[in-house]
Amino acid sequence: MQSKAWIAGCAGKRLSADEKAFFADERPFGFILFGRNIGEAGELRDLIAELKEIGGRATTPVLVDQEGGRVQRLRPPLAPSYPPAAVLGALHAAEPEAAERAAWLTGRLFAFDLAAYGFNFDCLPCLDLHVGGATKAIGDRAYAAAPDVVARLGGAAARGLAAGGLTPVMKHLPGHGRATMDSHLHLPRVEATRAELSASDIQPFRALNDLPAAMTAHILFKDIDATAPTTLSAIVIEDVIREEIGFDGLLMTDDMSMKALEGDMGELSRRAIAAGCDLALHCNGDMAEMRKVAGAVPELDGKAALRAEAAEVYGPARLEPADEAALREDYARLTSLVA
Structure with missing residues (x-):
């Protein structure tokens, strides 16, 4: 069954009859879950199994944002609590090799946690730089301020996820770190020149351009395209993401329902695909909005189909058996160094 170029959210912990029929008809490539969708363990497994059944294949992507810290959709008792990325950055400042190992372990342990319920994509690593004075929407979600450190730790986390059978989704291309507004609420406008961005923000994404999937930033970079944010900009997507960064994997939008984007949801979705995004990601579960997205893509x-197929099998192809208890013990030892 051929999918359409979008990823859908759903409203609650169970699918309604309307959602089941709608998703079966409109065939999203995959689904994404948030805190509102996370019930008890059995409920969550059942929900994900039903989404995959609707998707028509065992590998139907079911995504989640599991980063640690503030952005952790699965929490105790469903999964342990993890520190934010900045903790690994602090460890790197003291013991770089230990930090890289801890970052790999974070990804690998996330994979144990998530795969137990049926998730197969994690929207990690967050490769945005920590920039002083920027919005706290990124904040401690950033590993560090230095591009090479972000690339090293983010790459290790991505490899850990893949070793656990999950597909990593790096974010937010070509860099969210300089935003002074939260794109959930407003459209950030970045004044930095393209040369400044190329020398810093873009570097982690370029270093990890062989990862299978990525998410755009709803940010307007005035020196690159003064008229459209990345998600809607063919200039940024083609010249920066595809050419300069060299990313040829699956490119999805950030959530189309975020307030950074203004206008009709159908028209916004058409513009995102026309600009070069492979998939429109819609997260809030609002049926009226989803109908517009599905009708537009x-x-x-x-x-786009080849990239989607490659991303879907990326994690499963790299699954390596591991001793979970031993890895958790190693992780606890390493993270205690910055406790």
Whole structure:
């Protein structure tokens, strides 16, 4: 069954009859879950199994944002609490090799946690730089201020996820760190020149351009395209993300329902696909909005379909058996160094 070029959210812990029928008809490539969708363990497994059944294949992508710290959709008792990325950055300042190992372990342990319920994509690593004076929407979600450290730790986390059978989704291309507004609420406008961005913010994404999937930033970079944010900008997507960064993997939008984007949801979705995004990601579960997204996006075809297929099998192809208890013990030892 051919999918359409979008990823859908759902409203609650169970699918309604309307949602089941709608998703079966409109065939999203995958689904994404948030805190509102996370019930008891059995409920969550049942929900994910039902989404995959609707998707028509065992590998139907079911995404989640599991970063640690503030952005952790699964919490105790469903999964342990983890520190934010900045803690690994602090460890790197003292013991770089220990930090890289801890970052790998974070990804690998996330994979144990998430795969137990049926998740197969994690929207990690967050490769945005920590920038003083910027919005706290990123804040301690950033590993560090230095691009090379962010690339090293983010790359280790991505490899850990893949070793656990999950597909990593790096975010937010070409960099969210300089935003002075929260894109959930407003459209950030970044004044930095393209040369400044190339020398810093873009570097972690370029270093990890072979990862299978990525998410755009709803940010307007005035020196690159003064008229459209990344998600809607062919200039940023083609010239920066595809050419300069060299990323040829699956590119999805950040959540189309965020307030950074203004306008009709269908028209916004058409513009995102026309600009070069492979998938429109819609997260809030609002049926009226989802109908507009689904009605605006095309069938997954051509390069976009090949990228989607590659991302879907990326994690499962790299699954390596491991001793979970031993890895958790190692992780606890390493993270205690910065406790």
